[in-house]
Amino acid sequence: xxxDRFADLITVLIAxxxxxxxxxxxxxxxxxxxxxxxxxxxxxxxxxxxLLVGEVNLGIGAFFGFGAYTAALLSLRLGVPxxxxxxxxxxxxxxxSVPFGYLTLRVSGHYFMLVSFALTxxxxxxxxxxxLLGGNSGLVGIxxxxxxxxxxxxxxxxxxxxxxxxxxxxxxxxxxxAISENADIVRAVGIxxxxxxxxxxAISSFTAGLAGASFAFTNTVIAPxxxxxxxPVFALAYVKIGGDGxxxxxxxxxxxxxxxxxxxxxxxxxxxxxxGTAIVLTMLFMPRGIVGLLxxxxxxxxxxxxxx
Amino acid sequence: xxxxxLTSQLxxxxxxxxxxxxxxALGLTLIFGVMRIINFAHGEFFTLAGLSIATAVPALAAASxxxxxxxxxLCFVLVMAGMAIFxxxxxxxxxxRFARDPVGALIVSLGLSMLLQSxxxxxxxxxxxKVPALLPGITVLAGGRISNDRLIVFVVAVALTAGLGLLxxxxxxxxxxxxxxxxxxxxxxxxxxxxxTMLAGFMIGGLLAAIAGGLIAPTTVLTPIIGADYLTxxxxxxxxxxxxxxxxxxxxxxxxxxxxxxxxxxxxSTFALMLLLALVSLVLLVRPQGLMGHATR
Numbered sequence: 001x002x003x004d005r006f007a008d009l010i011t012v013l014i015a016x017x018x019x020x021x022x023x024x025x026x027x028x029x030x031x032x033x034x035x036x037x038x039x040x041x042x043x044x045x046x047x048x049x050x051l052l053v054g055e056v057n058l059g060i061g062a063f064f065g066f067g068a069y070t071a072a073l074l075s076l077r078l079g080v081p082x083x084x085x086x087x088x089x090x091x092x093x094x095x096x097s098v099p100f101g102y103l104t105l106r107v108s109g110h111y112f113m114l115v116s117f118a119l120t121x122x123x124x125x126x127x128x129x130x131x132l133l134g135g136n137s138g139l140v141g142i143x144x145x146x147x148x149x150x151x152x153x154x155x156x157x158x159x160x161x162x163x164x165x166x167x168x169x170x171x172x173x174x175x176x177x178a179i180s181e182n183a184d185i186v187r188a189v190g191i192x193x194x195x196x197x198x199x200x201x202a203i204s205s206f207t208a209g210l211a212g213a214s215f216a217f218t219n220t221v222i223a224p225x226x227x228x229x230x231x232p233v234f235a236l237a238y239v240k241i242g243g244d245g246x247x248x249x250x251x252x253x254x255x256x257x258x259x260x261x262x263x264x265x266x267x268x269x270x271x272x273x274x275x276g277t278a279i280v281l282t283m284l285f286m287p288r289g290i291v292g293l294l295x296x297x298x299x300x301x302x303x304x305x306x307x308x
Numbered sequence: 309x310x311x312x313x314l315t316s317q318l319x320x321x322x323x324x325x326x327x328x329x330x331x332x333a334l335g336l337t338l339i340f341g342v343m344r345i346i347n348f349a350h351g352e353f354f355t356l357a358g359l360s361i362a363t364a365v366p367a368l369a370a371a372s373x374x375x376x377x378x379x380x381x382l383c384f385v386l387v388m389a390g391m392a393i394f395x396x397x398x399x400x401x402x403x404x405r406f407a408r409d410p411v412g413a414l415i416v417s418l419g420l421s422m423l424l425q426s427x428x429x430x431x432x433x434x435x436x437x438k439v440p441a442l443l444p445g446i447t448v449l450a451g452g453r454i455s456n457d458r459l460i461v462f463v464v465a466v467a468l469t470a471g472l473g474l475l476x477x478x479x480x481x482x483x484x485x486x487x488x489x490x491x492x493x494x495x496x497x498x499x500x501x502x503x504x505t506m507l508a509g510f511m512i513g514g515l516l517a518a519i520a521g522g523l524i525a526p527t528t529v530l531t532p533i534i535g536a537d538y539l540t541x542x543x544x545x546x547x548x549x550x551x552x553x554x555x556x557x558x559x560x561x562x563x564x565x566x567x568x569x570x571x572x573x574x575x576x577s578t579f580a581l582m583l584l585l586a587l588v589s590l591v592l593l594v595r596p597q598g599l600m601g602h603a604t605r
Binding site: 051103113 | 340346348401402405406410411412414415416418419420421422423424425426427429430536539540543544546547551576578581582585588589592593597
């Protein structure tokens with residue numbers, strides 16, 4: 001518990017540092033970098049939220065994309081104010097996730113990750129064919145209509161983070177952990193496992209939609225290529241490399257990889273090479289991630305199978 | 309397209325695409341059967357073999373002056389030998405410790421997939437590659453036309469599928485693979501070495517992906533990221549047919565091939581994919597374990 005407090009403190013300090021850069025950094029590029037990292041963290045924490053019930057949601061790329069396109073259309077076509085467009089985008093992603101989850105989460109095991117992967121890829125293909133969504137070239141001119149937009153995005157990311165962590169530590173979070181440990185026992189005490197998983201997906205998709213909408217307004221340009229399956233894989237990289245034992249892991253992973261990828265791109269290589277290598281090495285040699293080193297350096301779980 | 313019967317043409321196209329999907333998906337489903345994991349780097353076995361052949365064949369043909377198909381045959385055998393070793397190394401280095409750990413295997417294989425794709429981009433370049441046609445010409449079959457190369461692909465893919473079926477039914481290794489897939493503990497009690505069986509299953513599975521990649525190299529252009537397309541299709545096939553089921557993978561592969569062929573002709577390829585997603589939803593709704601899957605929860 002004390003360790004948790006320590007990690008919470010570091011999380012708050014990192015967030016404060018980000019805010020400090022945006023307020024006093026002076027350079028637009030630095031502000032942009034902080035916002036992108038904050039969006040990465042929001043996406044990673046959404047993905048992590050479903051890992052709590054033991055499901056890997058690769059469909060997060062699709063829900064992020066639904067959010068981005070919804071916000072863009074609302075803003076461009078209907079002139080909806082930015083905050084309202086972002087909120088509506090989250091709601092659309094959330095609603096879209098329910099039928100998807102209803103179909104896929106009833107079957108335990110591998111189907112969810114397979115279909116969620118396919119969902120992200122197919123959604124990306126659909127964007128390229130839709131003239132309403134601008135086809136391959138996407139949508140442009142998605143400009144936020146308020147001056148303090150960077151603070152709005154940071155506020156959204158911070159609230160999403162805080163809300164998901166609060167849920168994780170609530171009674172619901174304990175049910176999540178129990179489902180991930182042994183779904184049969186949870187079912188046996190009368191908790192509807194599939195419904196709880198669906199709720200988990202809906203919440204995670206809502207936050208992914210918010211992040212996607214914020215992404216659209218941050219970049220002002222979106223194209224199908226932004227929402228491919230690399231998006232959930234990057235989010236997974238943040239969570240695993242940072243460590244999935246504590247929400248701080250998502251923050252540390254996103255910040256570490258953001259800094260590293262800047263260095264690697266400076267050297268002229270692709271960031272996918274870095275991300276891939278980092279994921280494989282972490283899984284093989286450091287399965288609890290950076291947080292694992294930070295929090296309990298003495299008690300490393302032996303590399304091996306989880307209980308099945 | 310004068311003198312061509314449209315229906316048989318689309319049937320032939322569907323059969324030919326489907327046969328390659330079957331081989332690719334069989335590899336994935338075999339690995340799933342023995343290790344209970346989904347290998348997201350399966351597409352990279354496909355890509356590596358295809359790109360290696362597409363690079364080596366023109367080089368060998370230019371250096372030796374031999375006919376294209378001789379060079380292809382030679383390269384095919386060498387590349388497949390290399391891919392078997394590659395599969396074994398990947399198993400020992402990475403996959404062995406993630407057996408029966410679906411989430412861990414998913415993450416590590418996604419990372420591996422990304423890492424390999426970048427390496428392929430660096431090693432082979434990102435420009436699309438293709439092997440020049442082996443036996444130029446067209447065969448007419450039941451009112452439909454098929455290029456000779458595609459006919460060969462189809463015949464080899466069907467033979468391979470039949471061969472795998474025989475291997476699983478008749479040989480000791482095949483029985484061991486099926487036993488471990490069905491019940492690992494019971495297989496262990498029978499004295500089956502599950503590590504070696506998993507190694508064999510993984511190598512055969514990876515080799516099937518590699519063969520699929522090598523087979524389509526003369527008929528399609530290959531890029532370092534083409535594996536992801538095939539992986540998406542294979543997932544759909546596995547969900548349709550049922551994870552771990554050989555018959556299901558064959559059935560699913562041809563269903564996907566036909567839908568792509570017909571819907572792709574009358575509408576377009578994206579519509580075909582959406583139709584597949586709708587079909588997947590339907591199957592998950594009424595028969596979640598897949599058409600041929602066992603009734604495990």
